[in-house]
Amino acid sequence: MTHGEMSIRATIVATFINELFIDGADSTAISTLRDGFKNDASASLARNMVNNIIHYFECSDNPIEEFLYFIGIESAKTGVDDQSINTLLYMDEKLTPFLTDIPLSGDGITALNAALALHFLGMKNNGDNLARIGIKLLMEGVFSDEISIREFNEIAQKAISDAQREKAKRPRSPYYSEVIEVIKLTWEKYPCGAKTALLDALAAHYHGKVSRNALDNWISLSGLRPPKPEKYTRLELVFPQ
Structure with missing residues (x-):
């Protein structure tokens, strides 16, 4: 694959992967994507971009070769011979990773190193399958905080919405x-009456039927309170005739 042969989608994915492996999680492209999660207007776009990078490799026929090309490494000759086996065994014994001098770590990098070992042994299918898993673990690890916070907020918002819907289904107090x-009638007759006086009168009259807190909320949410007078006056409850 050459740069001229790359699709627009591949070029975008390559940009993110290349910056990630060269400059790490604080690279310009990754930081920009991370900032996208913080804005409600762009959070879904940021999450889609992460998903698209993962999906790109999941759908690739040659994910390891593309991954190596994106990070600037020529795909070496694969296959099983004595020299390659001895080299791989030596690397394994010395715990030498294929991906060295990169500003990244974690399960995704561990999986990608294992995938590369299989790839260089000529086990293309197993290597490619493990590479797809490695890319997924890597991307979700890099954006774990942003994804977790976003998903938590979505869960919390859903819980609030569900609670509000459930509350709306409940029958209102028969006294509402x-x-x-x-x-309404009391404040029409006594527009200079204080809210506290009205609440005290209502709480006394509906004692044992409606809680004081409920009455306070009903008064506040009714929108019936008159403008603040220069001087408050006494009031008495006015009931419908």
């Missing part, structure tokens, strides 16, 4: 309509 009407 009556109390709202009393609030």
Whole structure:
């Protein structure tokens, strides 16, 4: 593969992979993508980009060869001979990774190193399958904080929405309509009455039927409170006739 043969999608993926393996998780492209998660307007685009990079390698017929090309390494001759086996065994004994001097670590890099060992032994299918897993682990590891926070926020938002829907299904207090009407009539007659006085009167009248907290919320959410007067006056509850 040459640069001229690369599709636009491959070029985009190559840019992110190349920067990631050269400059690490703080590279310009990766930092820009990470910042995308912090903005509600671009978070879904950022998550899609991570998914698209993973998906690109999952759908590739030659993920290891493309991966090596993207990070600037010529794909070496593969196959089993005495020299290659001895080299690989020596690397294994000395715990020498294929991917050296890179600013990355973790399960994804471990899997990619193992995939490269299989690749250079000529085990293309096993190597490619493990490479796809390695890329997925790598990308999800690099963006683990952003993905976790985003998914947590989505779960929390869903929980709040579900709770609100469930609350909306519950029947309102049988006294709700009556109390709202009393609030309306009382403040119409006593526009200079204080909210605290109205709440005290309602709490006394509906004691054992409606909690004080509920009455306070109903008053606040009713939108019936008159403008603040220069001086508050006493009031008495006014009931519908």
